[in-house]
Amino acid sequence: MAGRKTPAGSADAAENRQVELDEEDANIRIALSSPFSLVRVVVLVLLLALWSQVIEFNLTPAYGSIPASKWRGLLASTAYNLPFGISVSHSTSSARLVLRYLEWLPLLALGSAWALHAYLYRLGSLLGPTWASVTTKVIVQVPVLLLGALIAVHLCQLRHRFLPIGLMMCTMWLFRSNISMTLLERSLGPIGSHPGLTRYSLLVTLSFGFSIVCPPTRNRKVFLRWAIVAISAGSWFLAFDPHAPFQRALDVANRRLESSGFTILDREESITGYVSVIENTAQGFRTMRCDHSLLGGNWLVTPQSIANGMTRPESIFSIFTMLEAVRLMVPVIVPPPPPPPPHSQTALVIGLGIGTAPTALAAHTINTTVLELDPAVTRLARTHFALPPALTVLTADATSHIPHLAALSPATRPAYDFILHDVFTGGAEPAPLFAPAFLRALHALLAPGGVVAVNYAGDLRRKATWRALRRVARVLGNCRAFRDSAAAPEGRAGPDFANVVVYCARGTGAWGFREAVEGDFLGSLGRREWLVPRHEVALFAGVGEGDEEEGGGEEGGGDREQSAADHWRIMRGVLPDIVWETW
Numbered sequence: 074m075a076g077r078k079t080p081a082g083s084a085d086a087a088e089n090r091q092v093e094l095d096e097e098d099a100n101i102r103i104a105l106s107s108p109f110s111l112v113r114v115v116v117l118v119l120l121l122a123l124w125s126q127v128i129e130f131n132l133t134p135a136y137g138s139i140p141a142s143k144w145r146g147l148l149a150s151t152a153y154n155l156p157f158g159i160s161v162s163h164s165t166s167s168a169r170l171v172l173r174y175l176e177w178l179p180l181l182a183l184g185s186a187w188a189l190h191a192y193l194y195r196l197g198s199l200l201g202p203t204w205a206s207v208t209t210k211v212i213v214q215v216p217v218l219l220l221g222a223l224i225a226v227h228l229c230q231l232r233h234r235f236l237p238i239g240l241m242m243c244t245m246w247l248f249r250s251n252i253s254m255t256l257l258e259r260s261l262g263p264i265g266s267h268p269g270l271t272r273y274s275l276l277v278t279l280s281f282g283f284s285i286v287c288p289p290t291r292n293r294k295v296f297l298r299w300a301i302v303a304i305s306a307g308s309w310f311l312a313f314d315p316h317a318p319f320q321r322a323l324d325v326a327n328r329r330l331e332s333s334g335f336t337i338l339d340r341e342e343s344i345t346g347y348v349s350v351i352e353n354t355a356q357g358f359r360t361m362r363c364d365h366s367l368l369g370g371n372w373l374v375t376p377q378s379i380a381n382g383m384t385r386p387e388s389i390f391s392i393f394t395m396l397e398a399v400r401l402m403v404p405v406i407v408p409p410p411p412p413p414p415p416h417s418q419t420a421l422v423i424g425l426g427i428g429t430a431p432t433a434l435a436a437h438t439i440n441t442t443v444l445e446l447d448p449a450v451t452r453l454a455r456t457h458f459a460l461p462p463a464l465t466v467l468t469a470d471a472t473s474h475i476p477h478l479a480a481l482s483p484a485t486r487p488a489y490d491f492i493l494h495d496v497f498t499g500g501a502e503p504a505p506l507f508a509p510a511f512l513r514a515l516h517a518l519l520a521p522g523g524v525v526a527v528n529y530a531g532d533l534r535r536k537a538t539w540r541a542l543r544r545v546a547r548v549l550g551n552c553r554a555f556r557d558s559a560a561a562p563e564g565r566a567g568p569d570f571a572n573v574v575v576y577c578a579r580g581t582g583a584w585g586f587r588e589a590v591e592g593d594f595l596g597s598l599g600r601r602e603w604l605v606p607r608h609e610v611a612l613f614a615g616v617g618e619g620d621e622e623e624g625g626g627e628e629g630g631g632d633r634e635q636s637a638a639d640h641w642r643i644m645r646g647v648l649p650d651i652v653w654e655t656w
Contacts (some may be wrong), residue, residue, distance in 0.1 A: 090108065113286050117224065120283060123254065124214070124221075125218060128189070128276075130272035132210075133272075134346065134364050134652055135654055136640055137364060137365040138346075140203045140638065140641065143203050148218075152605070175224055175286070176299060178220055179303075180298075180299065181564075182280045185217055186280040186307075191314075194654040196208055202365075202642075203638060219547050221283075238305040238447045280306070292345075316656060326655045329651065329655050340656075345363055346363050348362065348363045348453060349420070349453075349656070351652060357375045357377065358389055360369065363447075364655060365641060367644065367647065369426040370427065371427065372389060384596055385596060386600040391558075391603040392557045394430075394574040394597075395572075399493065401587050401605065402576060402582060404583070405582070405584055419441075419442070419491075421444070422444070423443075423444050423471045423492075423494050423496060424444070424445065424462075424493075425451060425496070433600075435461055439464065441464060443464065444475075447468075452456060475514045475515055478518055479514035480514075487518060488519065489518055490523050491525075492524075492526070494526065494528065512548040522580070524579070526574050528574050530572045530640070533556070533569045534569045535636065536632070546612050549575070549577035550577060551581055552612065553576055556608045557574075558571055561595070570643055574606065612615065
């Protein structure tokens, strides 16, 4: 029986395939024989460390900074320890198998970035902030870290069998210390300080930047595959991604929001996060957003609001009007003291927001200075919320500026009649601004008879909130606290989240609020309702009394996470999911 003949076409195909494999092996040998192969490893590890941080930065607008950092160390450690653990039993041939697919790393990074911006922000409405953040990182962060670590391990192992052990120790230190991001910020500036250094630009740049660690290739199929993916992804990022910093992307975002009635008027990535101004014409309000928090907002003057007696924009949030009550604080003395001699009163406001409180103080002819960390917040407040041009706004970090002023000699140190401490928290206190040393420096800037108001947002059923409020009261002294709404019923389950203003007066004498007169309201309906605080909080008779620590300044980890999750849910109740997802 005659044997079966192999078709000539099959032989040619097999021969062509062998040529391709030989060409691939040659490319791998080039990469491995290069004196710069270890340099490639160093670059790869730095890019992976940056990737881990940049993914978290891209999650904060949808989830907030605390949920976005959940399991940061665990996920990074797992992604790195697995390749190091299995590398001991792998031979050179298996390492070459990994290197043969090295071109998949930039493709995987591009695909992960596309999936994040196209679909994965929607997980928040299904899973909540913490689990949505963790799930997203498992999908887009861990695979890139895992593949990159595997490649780095085998590149090192082919040079020296024990080199991966040293690399493991270095990379774990690199991830724990965030040294790569520190080096980037020290060399180029803080994240958000210019358009080339934003979370969006870093994500896209890194997605394409992983291609620099690929070995040189002359394989046309590999190059064509990479070119098709790169061009397709680049075109999508430029033309259809609503998160891109271009006018076309803003138009895409607003078309997505059209059905919900919202419009993004302006937006910018800056040093404190993603800042935008959002308007709902149908409901008649405008608000400013920073990541997953709101910095303030106004009801707009519309024909309907005019019919209800409104003549000027009114604050959506009562808390900013309550801060103005520092003007009403007076000593409780019988008989009442004579009015102080006329003088030019001064005020210091820490944190601008949309400028509700400082604008009101300036309207009462008080010489007002505002400290605001983020220049984008100042620009948007002036452009979209009629911040008075004459109002002095200093772009400065209060954590260093206030202690500097307090350290000046009494002859040169400024003294303020009113100080407002109003920094946005995002569900957790900014620890340095509530530390005892900072609060003491703030107290040193009060003029004789001066008063200070500190705004704090938190769940009044948690010990961490009470510790922070009592710390403020103990350091500043002579304080009373008022919340912006009535307390939740005792039997009701769930958090009792509220804004609480702690009012403190310099000196030891009792004080109260004088009766408001017509001039205090500035023609505002909201001030008639909210200016005089009503819901007093007993500072030293609530939850957790007796466990205050003087050296405090930060909530415990569990309390911080739960407080941030509660704040996230409140914000999702104020604005719909699609608004938070479309940043």
